[in-house]
Amino acid sequence: MEWSLHPQLAKLTTVVGDLALSRVLLENDSSYPWLILVPRMAGVSEIIDLDPNEQVQLLGEIDAASRALKAVATFEKLNVAALGNMVKQLHVHVLGRSSTDPTWPKPVWGLAPPVPYEPAAREKLIGAVRRELKL
Amino acid sequence: MEWSLHPQLAKLTTVVGDLALSRVLLENDSSYPWLILVPRMAGVSEIIDLDPNEQVQLLGEIDAASRALKAVATFEKLNVAALGNMVKQLHVHVLGRSSTDPTWPKPVWGLAPPVPYEPAAREKLIGAVRRELKL
Numbered sequence: 001m002e003w004s005l006h007p008q009l010a011k012l013t014t015v016v017g018d019l020a021l022s023r024v025l026l027e028n029d030s031s032y033p034w035l036i037l038v039p040r041m042a043g044v045s046e047i048i049d050l051d052p053n054e055q056v057q058l059l060g061e062i063d064a065a066s067r068a069l070k071a072v073a074t075f076e077k078l079n080v081a082a083l084g085n086m087v088k089q090l091h092v093h094v095l096g097r098s099s100t101d102p103t104w105p106k107p108v109w110g111l112a113p114p115v116p117y118e119p120a121a122r123e124k125l126i127g128a129v130r131r132e133l134k135l
Numbered sequence: 136m137e138w139s140l141h142p143q144l145a146k147l148t149t150v151v152g153d154l155a156l157s158r159v160l161l162e163n164d165s166s167y168p169w170l171i172l173v174p175r176m177a178g179v180s181e182i183i184d185l186d187p188n189e190q191v192q193l194l195g196e197i198d199a200a201s202r203a204l205k206a207v208a209t210f211e212k213l214n215v216a217a218l219g220n221m222v223k224q225l226h227v228h229v230l231g232r233s234s235t236d237p238t239w240p241k242p243v244w245g246l247a248p249p250v251p252y253e254p255a256a257r258e259k260l261i262g263a264v265r266r267e268l269k270l
Contacts, residue, residue: 048213059190077220078217079217080216086240105220
């Protein structure tokens with residue numbers, strides 16, 4: 001079975017690029033600097049479905065995505081989460097939270113409608129993230 | 136500065152035991168099989184505040200906690216998350232979700248009041264988790 005990005009993830013995000021293990025996506029919501037990492041492995045829904053080497057690779061990519069966000073955006077707290085109650089395909093949210101954001105201090109999921117990016121702002125942010133991640 | 140468990144985490148949980156890096160806690164909410172890992176390191180609020188070895192250790196403990204939960208409880212999906220918007224001390228939620236639980240498929244935080252355990256049921260669950268984690 002070949003891996004492909006789940007259509008629901010594809011619908012809500014813009015592709016940033018591919019790290020060694022994961023496709024990096026930008027959530028289409030300008031309320032938060034918000035990346036999603038999706039390991040390109042078919043049939044995987046849990047971190048524990050990955051073997052130890054793959055887990056460590058994913059962790060390294062979470063670390064890199066976190067640092068890239070800190071380099072390109074201003075926020076107070078990282079939120080890192082693998083939930084997957086709606087979309088089973090393993091994906092890890094890495095996003096920055098601020099006490100001024102629309103849902104602070106609650107979790108971001110499902111509480112406020114996404115605020116689309118201006119296309120130019122989105123492209124600029126994606127370019128900056130790509131540079132940080134060497135993509 | 137010496138590490139101590141944040142009082143808010145202490146208030147909402149029961150101690151399971153200490154792994155090499157993290158204190159393992161059981162959330163006092165029988166609606167979900169729910170562990171929290173708290174690295175015993177003072178002043179740390181983000182995964183990226185840990186050095187690479189500590190990060191890998193934490194990942195191994197997340198893996199162990201996930202497998203322990205699967206061994207002692209029945210659920211459909213793991214949720215793994217480091218949020219920390221309310222309590223800055225780094226802590227990682229590892230919990231099991233079911234389509235019959237009170238907040239499915241939404242995230243668990245802040246949506247439904249916790250349902251206390253019967254003390255005997257809680258002790259039995261903690262004993263089972265301790266055995267799985269060799270604590």
